[in-house]
Amino acid sequence: MRSRIWRYVRLYGHFLAFSFSKGFEFRFDFYMRIIMDLCYYAVAIAFYRVLFLHTPNLGGWNEHQAMVFVSAYLIVDAINMTVFTNNLWFMPQLINRGDLDYYLTRPVSSLFFVSLRDFAANSFVNLLCALGIFAWAVARLGEPVSFARTALFFGLVGCGAFIFFTINAMANLLVFWTHAPNGFGELVWTLGKFGERPDGIYRGFARKVLLLVLPFGVISSFPARILIDGFEWRIFLHVVGITALFFGLLVGVWRFGLRSYSSASS
Amino acid sequence: MSGWATQVVSFELRKVFTYRFTFWVKYFVGAITELTVAYFLWGAIFAATAGAPDSAPGSNRLGGYTFHGLLYYTLFATLGANVVRTLDRGGEISGEIYQGTLSRYLVYPVPYLAYRYAAYFGLQLISVGQLLFGVSVALALFGVPADLAITPGSIALGIFTALLSGALSFTLTACLELVAFWQDTVWNLMAMLRFIGNLLGGLMIPISLFPEWGRSFVAFTPFPYLFSFPIRCFLGQVGGAEWFREASVLAFWILATSGAAAFIWRRGTRVYSGVGI
Numbered sequence: 167m168r169s170r171i172w173r174y175v176r177l178y179g180h181f182l183a184f185s186f187s188k189g190f191e192f193r194f195d196f197y198m199r200i201i202m203d204l205c206y207y208a209v210a211i212a213f214y215r216v217l218f219l220h221t222p223n224l225g226g227w228n229e230h231q232a233m234v235f236v237s238a239y240l241i242v243d244a245i246n247m248t249v250f251t252n253n254l255w256f257m258p259q260l261i262n263r264g265d266l267d268y269y270l271t272r273p274v275s276s277l278f279f280v281s282l283r284d285f286a287a288n289s290f291v292n293l294l295c296a297l298g299i300f301a302w303a304v305a306r307l308g309e310p311v312s313f314a315r316t317a318l319f320f321g322l323v324g325c326g327a328f329i330f331f332t333i334n335a336m337a338n339l340l341v342f343w344t345h346a347p348n349g350f351g352e353l354v355w356t357l358g359k360f361g362e363r364p365d366g367i368y369r370g371f372a373r374k375v376l377l378l379v380l381p382f383g384v385i386s387s388f389p390a391r392i393l394i395d396g397f398e399w400r401i402f403l404h405v406v407g408i409t410a411l412f413f414g415l416l417v418g419v420w421r422f423g424l425r426s427y428s429s430a431s432s
Numbered sequence: 433m434s435g436w437a438t439q440v441v442s443f444e445l446r447k448v449f450t451y452r453f454t455f456w457v458k459y460f461v462g463a464i465t466e467l468t469v470a471y472f473l474w475g476a477i478f479a480a481t482a483g484a485p486d487s488a489p490g491s492n493r494l495g496g497y498t499f500h501g502l503l504y505y506t507l508f509a510t511l512g513a514n515v516v517r518t519l520d521r522g523g524e525i526s527g528e529i530y531q532g533t534l535s536r537y538l539v540y541p542v543p544y545l546a547y548r549y550a551a552y553f554g555l556q557l558i559s560v561g562q563l564l565f566g567v568s569v570a571l572a573l574f575g576v577p578a579d580l581a582i583t584p585g586s587i588a589l590g591i592f593t594a595l596l597s598g599a600l601s602f603t604l605t606a607c608l609e610l611v612a613f614w615q616d617t618v619w620n621l622m623a624m625l626r627f628i629g630n631l632l633g634g635l636m637i638p639i640s641l642f643p644e645w646g647r648s649f650v651a652f653t654p655f656p657y658l659f660s661f662p663i664r665c666f667l668g669q670v671g672g673a674e675w676f677r678e679a680s681v682l683a684f685w686i687l688a689t690s691g692a693a694a695f696i697w698r699r700g701t702r703v704y705s706g707v708g709i
Contacts, residue, residue, distance in 0.1 A: 195617040202620040209631045221477045367476035
């Protein structure tokens with residue numbers, strides 16, 4: 167078991183080395199992608215600054231607390247852009263063109279390979295910027311935040327990023343059956359807008375859907391709640407439970423989809 | 433419209449409808465998501481600001497809009513933005529430069545950028561159909577809020593303005609895509625334009641909610657003419673004289689960006705090297 171894990175760690179090390187060398191090969195793209203993500207962060211912050219010109223609170227949070235939430239969703243976005251997005255972008259093409267054959271014959275998990283082989287080195291710089299925004303938002307909170315709460319926040323943000331990845335991956339895997347040229351990943355980015363607003367604004371049936379079925383309300387809001395309001399078992403277990411459930415679903419959809427995969431040679 | 437342009441428009445229509453399921457799923461999910469988020473967001477803000485001085489107590493308005501007015505703003509922003517920007521995410525021009533497939537257009541008796549615009553216009557027409565469908569459903573279900581003057585005339589003016597704004601969106605994007613003659617990737621430039629345009633163009637939030645200095649600043653950029661101007665036309669907020677004044681500024685930006693795109697095209701084709709036809 168240990169050697170198996172070590173094999174995956176070494177493999178991921180090779181992915182990283184290759185991705186960094188590739189990232190530095192296209193200098194213009196490298197720097198422009200950093201500037202692009204900084205634009206995205208600036209727009210997100212400006213949007214909330216404008217909203218708070220007209221309201222004292224939003225979904226139960228004041229401006230300083232809402233900025234912690236904003237930093238959480240920017241970190242989730244940066245993790246996804248760094249670790250997963252490049253890979254998911256090409257997943258529909260791999261399936262439609264039959265290029266998946268190449269990965270299915272490797273002696274490692276094919277889902278691991280196609281999900282993690284490309285690490286966006288330039289977005290990694292933006293992950294550091296997103297962490298800087300988090301530090302700024304916490305400093306503005308005006309109250310001390312313990313190390314344990316911060317560590318838990320980052321653990322749950324990691325879960326949130328993984329939940330977003332699983333939803334996005336499952337949407338892309340629909341091409342096993344539909345053969346749509348670009349998959350349905352774009353729809354997930356559209357639905358992701360639910361997660362860019364605090365969960366406290368949602369009420370009734372929509373809230374239940376966003377916390378359980380399409381858990382965009384969990385991804386960034388719940389980690390922010392833990393940091394702002396303190397530890398709550400209910401929130402902690404909810405995030406961990408949804409993460410485990412959606413990982414299981416993704417593995418199931420992947421295996422089921424492979425049965426419908428016709429490959430390039432058929 | 434020239435014969436070739438009609439053919440290009442017709443071809444684009446057929447291409448989109450090849451994947452009808454994807455087309456309609458994207459339309460409904462996009463519109464429903466935006467409206468649901470707006471419903472809860474503005475609902476939460478109106479609930480929190482009841483009685484606050486900034487929200488103009490008694491009038492229940494935010495930036496000049498009632499709650500229902502803001503929902504209609506979001507509806508026209510979402511569907512109108514599809515007319516302006518079309519379903520195309522960009523990347524066609526730069527893709528052809530990178531892949532060398534641009535070569536075949538260089539020997540055709542049709543100006544390349546005009547050909548691309550015809551294809552773009554075809555997609556705009558599809559989005560107009562979607563807009564009319566969505567707006568008809570909304571008006572039939574919820575009626576017209578008292579603070580807005582949405583009429584068939586305002587919708588027609590809004591569509592015409594959105595088509596003009598689409599020309600600006602096309603030329604702005606073309607300027608960035610043509611950078612592909614010199615650089616390895618340009619999609620991030622287009623993404624930046626999209627992010628900045630969404631906020632400064634009034635797509636994410638009405639410009640009337642910006643602070644005074646913000647409103648003054650965006651007036652000097654082309655962004656309000658991309659989204660805010662057509663949205664206000666749809667909502668019946670732009671009168672005749674005001675429309676001509678703002679449309680003149682929009683025309684200026686279209687001419688300026690088309691001139692820039694033509695200049696970049698001329699310089700770019702000098703350094704272009706394509707393999708085969």
